[in-house]
Amino acid sequence: MSKIWIIIQREFLHRVTKKSFIVLTILMPFIIAATVFVPVWLSMVKSDVPQKVVVIDDTGKYLPQFRNNESYSFVPALKMEPEFRSDTTDVSAVVMITDDLIQHPEAATIYSRKEVPKGLSRLVNEVLNEQIRHDKLERYDIPQLEDIMSDFETSYSVRTVKWADDGTASESNSLVAMMSGMILTFLIYMFIMAYGGMVMQSVMEEKTNRIVELIISSVKPFQLMIGKIIGIGLVGILQLCIWGVMLFVILGVTGTAFGYSALQSPDMTGAMMEASASPVSDDTTSLLAALYNMDFLKLGAFFVLNFIGGYLIYASIFAAIAASVNEQEDSQQFMLPVTLLLVFAMYAAIASADNPDGPLAVWCSMIPLTSPVVMMVRLSFDAPMWQLILSLCILYGTALGLIWTAGKIYRVGILMYGKKPSLKEMFRWILYK
Template identity: 70%
Template sequence: MNKTFIIIQREFMNRASKKSFILLTILMPFIFAATVLLPVMLAMVKSDEAKEVVVVDQTGKYLSQFQDNESYHFVPGSEMKEEYRTDTSGVSAVVMITDDLIKDPSAAVIYSRKEIPNSLSRIVNEALNTQIRHDKLIHYNIPQLQDIMKDFDQTYSIRTVKWSEDGSVQESNSGLATASGMILTILIYIFVLSYGGMVMQSVMEEKTNRIVELMVSSVKPFQLMIGKIIGIGLVGIVQLCIWGIMLTAILAVAGSMLGIAALQSPDTAQMMAMEAPTSDAASLVAALHNLNLAKMGTLFVLNFVGGYLIYASIFAAIGASINEQEDSQQFIMPITLLMIFALYAAIASGDNPDGPLAQWCSMIPFTSPIVMMVRVPFDAPMWEILLSLVILYGTALGMIWIAGKIYRIGILMYGKKPSLKEMMKWITYK
């Protein structure tokens, strides 16, 4: 056992001391934070001057529907002028309406010297559709049509509240739960695949360089394999912990600087949501604080470790069985496809976390670490979570045992590339 600890320490220090690891560990939280905050910051930046859009409405009934905003200023035009085609006109686009759109839907066109932005197309379509609906309703001779249209155009979004175990109510948000589950799912997918690949790469390098022949003279092959798997896995866990701490601190500082209300206390957020039920921001803040982050974090670590042990043992067996990097493709492809299937199953399960696909895939040990994390924010039954973990870790132990059998034979074999049939025979050797 002491030799196993020495191997674990060697593998851990060999990777944790690399400049690339240190640099990636420090920079990645800033990249994650930038990915989250940059779209928000850019969305807050508005153009200093609204773009001018000329509306040439020859029917005279659509112009009133065009309302100015921070991005566009709509001005009426009598006719299409030649100067609109030049850069010196200062006109960004021209909306030309030549006839009643109910009679001729093709009678409206947007002209511009550049590609039409989606934001402008959306505004124009909304304005035209509003008038078209109004014109259609006029034919029914409905009294007080304007008041009816104002009421009709108002939208409603219902609040979602869930009961806690003690019967109290808590603000919830399905979109937030789905997003948090998907983030954890993608992290597990990336880390299991990347760190499992590191195990295979490490085994192949030592086998190619013939270093392993010296190592197995003083340590058992199984101890060598376990030491590699645990040592590299600890590197991943430490990196995840550092990223979590740094990312939380970065988002907290950035949030306070940008005035994001998500940093308020849970009680304050809950009061805001109850006192102002129409505030989407307040409800979102309350739902964020009502997520069981401790439970999600614990299950994330457990599923990450279990999934890593399964796939790392498979990668270790593959690395010990082959001699060239090119030979690994035929073995890696099925594993990669299996993990891609698990990721797609997790994405599909986001809309139905208690459906048959989500339930079955959260029990299959090769997909459960990825799929289960989507179900956790939606309060999956505890017995299903526990059963999934039992199957996961039971399979992990079995895969480690099988990988150990293959590893002890394959690590010292050179030249011929083994087939799957030969590798199955290695498992039965005593």
């Protein structure tokens, strides 16, 4: 046991003292927090000077529908002027309508010196479509048409509230749940590939340099393999813990700056009243309220447990592959199926976001080779606790079996040079006593 501990210490200290580890550990929480709050902040930032858009309406009925906003200022004109096309003009675009759009749908065009912004194109289409609908309804000579249209076009968005086990209510949002699940899914995928790759690289370096021949004169091959897996895994756990603490602080500080720290209160009425006093839009209020009402402790705990289980499975596979080959190029034939499994798990997780309790999501969250990735999506949608626990039991049981199997391959392959073993031969290594 003392020898395994020495190997663990060596692998752990060798990596945590690297500058790349320190820099990535410090910067990543800020990058993750930025993906959450920067879009919110950008949605609040508007241009000080709206872009000038000229509207040439030969019919006269579409021009009054264009109203200025914070992004665009619509200016009427009688005809197309040469200066509109000049590089020195302050006109960003020209909307030209030459005829009735019901009779001639091709009569409207947006001209610009560069690609027309999607926001402007969407706004113009909305204005024109609204007038077209109005004109079509006018043909039916409906009394009080303006009042009917105003009432008809009022949109409604239902509020979503989630009950906790103790009966308290909290604001929920499917978009927040999906995004948090996808972020956790991507992190699991990234960590498994990164730290599993570290195990593979470490084994191949020692085997290529023949250092392993000296090492196993003092320790058993299985001790060396398990020491590497645990040591590198502890590096990942340390990094996760640091990121968790930093993210908690960053989200708390940023949330307070946005005025949403009180949204975790179980009193939904008071929370929403406080949120409504914020200058941020109602949609942003709902998103941030749902974000701060999430069970971060549960998400963090199951994230770490799934990471450890997934890492043990794939790290043992990577260690067995590295011990069986002599060159980096030789590992590609074995790495391809493993990589495809993780890619399939990612696609299954993305598909499961729309139906987290569907057959694909449930089965892929139970299969140990895909469950660490897929379960992160279901976790954010409150998957049943018994399924979470069953998935972990299957995951760790499979991990122990694969570690034992990888150890059998590792003890033979680590000292084999100059020969590419076949899968049949590797299976025989497992049966050796």
